[in-house]
Amino acid sequence: MKDVIVLGGLNMDLIVETPRLAGPGETAEGTRFYTTPGGKGGNQAVAAARIAESPGSVKMVGRVGDDGFGEQMAGFLKSEDIDISLLSKTDGIASGIAAIFILPDGENHVNPVYGANGLCDRQQSSDVEGALSTAGVLLCQQEIPLSATKASIDAAVKAGVVVVLDPAPVRDVPDGFYDSVTVLTPNQGEASAMSGIEITDAVSARSAAVAIRNVGIETVIVTLGDQGAWVESDGISEFLDPFVVPVVASVAAGDAFNGGLGVGLASGMELLDAALLGMASGAICVSRDGAQEAMGSKTEVLALMASKTS
């Protein structure tokens, strides 16, 4: 397997489980609070590292602040055998955090404050560039400044490295931002926003994927949560059924998908098999509490995948 480089956000997730969200000016008591390392970049890195072939083959590029959360997040990534030598620390700024409210059906509402993530710049794109020679895949999202992400994408494409971009959270992007991305992985809401097509089923997911792909992206995978995923690429136009698992919390499900997909592609799997690996990783993640801590082990993810093919 070639290396997986993850460029992106790291947040300490402050999670409140609550029967309902408070309305304007109202106070509504929650039932449980805990903190867990998160952020879309960090989550993708842990999802990938837990199923990667060798320790250190997942590299995290990003920024934390000089606070306890930053130390905890870096420590957690290291304990997962992720190479954090390209993780920068900035003095005098808080690390990213995300306030997350989880409702009884597992649905989540996320309000991040990006802190140090917002200072990602040319340092990060040159860190990515320096790591490309042994990489098969670059995973990115939209929680850090788009200029750092775009420079990294361009360098990766030039080096022949596959770029997987999760367009989350939805942001206004400059013209041409997605042009050289190899695989774009919007969820239902993101794909609707990008294509202008309301997605209600597999057929509309396909229409959205085709429309998004028309800007020149090689592959578009529209993830539909517990409804499956649509994969649209050269010679491939296919719906993948979901893995059915009990949903505890859907936080980081998309990140788990991208981490699994990234490892599949870096290992030379065919696109549909890599997407299935991503879906199995996502399914394990939603069946547990937490973000990075919820990611499935290699044994769990492969066993779930095998349950579909047997």
Ligand code: RIB
């Ligand atoms: O995708 C889930 C992640 O989004 C959470 O871990 C939170 O930190 C936000 O960035």
